[in-house]
Amino acid sequence: PQYILSTVNKGIKHIVKSYGxxxxxxxxxxxxxxxxxNRSKGFLTNIYTWADERAIEVVKEIKEHGVELYRRTGCPPIHIYALPKILWLRKHRxxxxxxxxxxxxxxxxxxxxxxxxxxxxxSSASGTYQMFNIYSLRWDDxxxxxxxxxxxxxxxxxxxxYVEYIxxxxxxxxxxxxxxxxxxxLFDGASMIYGLxxxxxxxxxxxxxxxxMIRTVIEKPIIDNIxxxxxxxxYFYREKWLSGGAINNAGIAxxxxxxxxASGLEVDKQRLFNDLYNYRFNEDRKPLFLPLIYSERIPFLKTDIGGSIIGLKPDVKAIDIVASCIEGIAMLLKVIWEALEDNDISIDDVRIGGKLSSIPFVRVMLANLFNRKTIWTDIVDVSHLGNALLAATSLRYSSAKQIRDFIDYVIAKNFIIPEKKYVxxxxxxxxxxxxxxxxxxxx
Structure with a gap:
């Protein structure tokens, strides 16, 4: 934690020196x-992140509480939250x-x-702890x-x-x-949603x-079949909520x-990435890739057996498998999309961000996979834009309507319409x- 705080301080000082x-x-x-x-002694641990899988063993031990926790907090029984991490620490430290x-x-x-x-x-309390009640908006007893x-x-x-002076x-x-x-x-994913x-x-x-991730703003809290x-x-912001989900196996996978x-074969990594930017759909050559390389945060899937590639043929090229990996990532999100639809959460269009969304093939693939108009932006980090816009409303520089008009003008101008044959x-x-x-x- 001290390293992060020191880095944040240095970053702010650099901005002040460079720009005022x-x-x-x-x-x-x-x-x-x-x-x-400890309030007197300082930090007792480093930061346990979402990638720390040690709490998986604890999730199995508290299975009897999983449904009730989900009903109250909107968080399914998976290891990424603070609650199982605390129980793991209680057991081992x-x-x-x-x-x-x-x-x-x-x-x-x-x-x-x-x-x-x-x-x-x-939003951060709701999405991090598994201890925040999404109805009362208080810590859950x-x-x-x-x-x-x-x-x-x-x-x-x-x-x-909320605003307070330093x-x-x-x-x-x-x-x-x-x-x-x-x-x-907001947390980074929520600020991206606000920015888009x-x-x-x-x-x-x-x-x-x-x-x-794939998430959508809703007007009241809705949870899936238990x-x-x-x-x-x-919880999102000002009496709105976010429903959807996230997966671990994306860019990291x-x-x-x-x-x-690259390590096992004579494959040029940079060339592969370059080839992705020129890739086109090829149904004859592409295998299916289930990219579950790391443990996943989807509770109804058992993902510890690793990823799978199905449909390898003699004419398959490395770039075809890489493209199939990205498709597999999107198809995992489609599973969550279907769950939202099953609960009468309707979606009219899709807005995308993140590094992989800069690849033209990915934009076209998402539009056709989801069968929705798909809007993309050249803005590199939309989450920063989202929090900057939130700050503008917090400090009364802009109204909520002005923010939405700005987003429609700046963000919503680049889009792809799905094509029937590819859908x-x-x-x-x-x-x-x-x-x-x-x-x-x-x-």
């Missing part, structure tokens, strides 16, 4: 990070649990640093009981547009000598980065597979993909 003092600081952090702290009196997510690590008070926003945590050990929870002494350490507001901000939609409903936002729990529902190709091809491929997915990986 900013008008505000807004925080964007990822979900699922957890660090334990009792001395740390004994000393800890603060359980901090990434957002509250930063606010504790800047404000000397642990505060997080509701049942979940706290399962975790063995007192509410006083958790950060204060506020809306994402104390002058802290600001001076950043070479800022005026009052400067700190806007709490302005909080509008009936729009699926897809992010294809190291991990991948026997499936195929998607999560987190693609990079791992390309590394395997049908992808429908057929997806049905085959789903057949193998459930037959090989059903838990």
């Amino acid at each position: 003092a900013p008008e505000a600081v807004v925080l964007a952090t990822y979900l699922f990070g957890l660090a334990l702290m 009792k001395e740390v649990i004994y000393e800890a009196d603060l359980y901090l997510d990434l957002k509250s690590i930063l606010t504790n640093h800047f404000l000397h008070r642990a505060v997080t926003d509701m 049942y979940a706290l009981g399962v975790a063995g945590v007192d509410e006083r050990m958790l950060p204060e929870v506020v809306e994402a547009d 104390p002058l002494g802290i600001a001076a350490e950043l070479n800022i000598y005026d009052k400067i507001p700190l806007v709490i901000g 939609t302005g909080g509008g409903s009936n729009i699926a936002v897809v992010n294809l980065g190291t991990s991948a 026997n499936m729990m195929r998607f999560q529902t987190y 693609l990079n791992t597979f390309i590394d395997i190709l 049908e091809k992808y429908r057929e491929r997806y049905q085959i993909f789903k057949k193998y997915l459930y037959s090989l990986y059903s838990s």
Whole structure:
């Protein structure tokens, strides 16, 4: 944690030196990070991230609580959340649990640093802890009981547009000598959604980065059938929620597979990436790729057997398998899409971001796989744009309508319309993909 805080300080100082003092600081952090702290002694642990799989063993032990936790928090029983991490620590690092009196997510690590008070926003609390009730918008007593945590050990929870001024002494350490507001901000995925939609409903936002997600804004909390729990529902912002899900096996799985190709064969990694930008759909050559290389956060799938490639033929090229890997990533998201539709959550169009969305083949593939108009943007990091727009409304620089008009003008101008022949091809491929997915990986 100290390294992150030091890096943030250096980044702000660099901005101040290069461009002058900013008008505000807004925080964007990822979900699922957890660090334990003692108010007197400081940090007791490093940050446990979403990639830490040690809590998997604990999830099996608390299976009896899974349904009730999902009903209350919108979080299915999977290992990425803070609750199973805390139980794992209680089992394996009792001395740390004994000393800890603060359980901090990434957002509250930063606010504790800047404000000397642990505060997080509701979207981050909802998506990180598995202990935030999506109906009452308070820490949930049942979940706290399962975790063995007192509410006083958790950060204060506020809306994402909450503003508080950084104390002058802290600001001076950043070479800022005026009052400067700190806007709490959304988690990175939620801020991307805000940057692409302005909080509008009936729009699926897809992010294809190291991990991948598909989420949509809804007007009330909705959860899946408790026997499936195929998607999560987190609180978003100002009486709106986010339903959808995320997968671990996205860019990280693609990079791992390309590394395997490059290390075992005479394959030029950079050339593969370059070839992707010119790739076109080739139904005759492409195999199916179920890219479950890492443990997944989809509770109804058993993913510890690893990924699968189906349909290898003599004329298949390395680039065909790489493209199939990206298709497999998108098809895992399609599983979540279908779960949303099963619960009467309608989607009119798709807006995409993340590094992989810069590849033309990927944009076309998503439009045809989802059979929706698909909007893409050249803006490199939409999550930063989203939190900047949120800060603009928080500080009364812009109205919500002005933000939505800006997004429609700047973001929504680049789009792809699905083509009937490719929609049908992808429908057929997806049905085959789903057949193998459930037959090989059903838990």
